[in-house]
Amino acid sequence: MHIIPDEDPTTRRSPGASFSAPPSAKVLDSVQMAELERTFRAWATSSPRRDVRWSRQRILLTFLLIRHTGAKLNEVLELKFRDIDLEKRVVILAGDDKDKARTVEIPDDLAEELRTALKKTVHAPDDALFRIDPAHVRRKFYEQAEACGLPRDFGNPSTLRRSRSVELLRGNLPLPVVQRMLGHSTPNLTAAHLDISEEDVHHAARQYMDRESRRRTSARNIFFGKITEIVTGDIQSEVTLLTLGGLSVVAVITNASIRRMRLKIGMFVTADIKAPWVLVAGSDAAEQNSAENRLPATVVEVGTERVNTEILLRLTDGTEICSITTSRSSRRLKLRSGDQTWVLFGAYCVILNRE
Template identity: 45%
Template sequence: MTPPIKHQPGSLNIICLDPVQLGQLEKSFREWVEETHRPDTRLSRKRIWIIFLLIRYTGARLNEVLALNPFEDIDYNRRIVSFGKTGDVKSLRKREVQLPESVFNEIWSALNDDAFKEFLTQMFRIDPGHVRRKFYERAISCGFSPAQGAPDVIRRARGVELIQGNVPLPVVQQIMGHSTPNLAASYVKFSDEDMRQLANYFIEKESRNKTSARNMFFGKVCAVRKGDIQSCVDVLTIGEYIITTVITNDSLERLCLKPGLLVTAEVKAPWIMLQKSADEPKCSAENKLMGTVIHIREGEITMEFVIRISDGTSLCAITTRETGSRLGILENDSVWAIFNSFAVILHVD
């Protein structure tokens, strides 16, 4: 059995589940629903199963899910679950969370079953204690401790899963319903709709099993300075960094770039330089970001450094083995990731 993820010594011991354990728990719930031949028992178990899926993939609190009206709060055209819209938890932060396509299809199929519709006359309004007991039972069936099956643990694991998938922290906070830090500069703001679009982008990416979003910054154009041949574009990321890029005027017009437009700024790993220094480097590069080295991989010719900056974004830098050794950078070191404005590529989704 894989041990639970816990905080470092000296902090609160908080249980979490890793992706393998989440998969085991999900498999256990599915088998539990299928193993009974009694129709009434199957319907009862299916309701618990749907509650599990909603917590597992939206990161919602148990009371938020139990307050849902699945026939009004789930948008079957957009695959969106709306929390705080109806029920008894209106005081909680209202938000919309998109479901991965495969999970949505499973829930949609269950809710369109006539027998299940008739069974859900009380929606999800059941005793929270009963739900927790069933979750504990499934955890025990996997060889876990009962506490590892708690709804809050599953919710927390979803947040960790998103962060480890390189989803920026403000987007994770949006999905989980946490209050977000101030994401405003004096000249540009991220609206709730902007954050919803960004959250949906990551859920879609996860659903399609795309590669992780290293070296990609998600944000909004905050300034455009047009020259005779090229233009300088500043992007305010959701982590409140300013990424500066220089592009041709043809690209500026083709992408229809203007302040307020949501974009993705990408920088290739070989274009990122590293400097180990407590002070901000004095150099000609416009983009300088402080981060922590979380992984180093050494090959015969090159070395790969993965740096995580404060908003959770991961940057990958590649150097020759000789250069990497000369830098003397170790895991957990603080370093500056440096790249100039010509190294940044803009994408409009």
């Protein structure tokens, strides 16, 4: 059993949070939600009877869907087979009401868990997946909250829904996006879950300004830009992005990553290159290699140690690039501050992160 700390958990604030929940709101933080999930999973697999384990698994899946989508209990219990798209990793909530229906993302691991569960039986498109008495589900939610060491009413589905909305807002998901996920008619219903102080506003604004500034000044070994081309192959795709400084960077990633990140032309991404993957060539040697990315640069600083040398370079747009090479190679190049050279790195060395 997990013991609740002496302080009131409803007023707790995570270290990285930009906003806090009002003291009157019953909200679980991410750690408590994870503890509750572990308790649910242990309970779902603890029975020796297969039929009981399957019954409990359906309640576990109900909990996970509410926990990750912020859906209402009745919305999950009314889900039909056709309302779940495991390839796109989305569920359609309130699917029978076209005016209120909304499509909500689910995590990859939950999609796989649903895929495994749905394989156990054959379903028609209109089959309801969770034919469970709502009162029974609520009782089990309350029981698992108590087993986790939480107050009984913290297992209420509406508390889980509220907790998810605060978790998303603390994670800097835009308010209108959270509003649409939860199916709120106005942003005020979503924002009511937060207590926003003047200090919070300044902190959030400063975080955004700092992030925006880093994009303009181009952090070391990181490029920020827009995807201009995607060449799709059988297994991998070539992605080209144009940086704010006008440089082109090419990356090769798997088609599965393209789908998972939902990358498309016009989307903004960051490209990260680790220092050991960055090669340095003399001013007349850029063409005699197979690197897809060849960028002119100026040597800023050379820090030589016994085995390794760190070479700091600056590209034409001001981006700083760090290369780690052996000191033997560095001595052969005889680089000095101010020398004109080339930065080389292969497309397979570029890590893309969606903004």
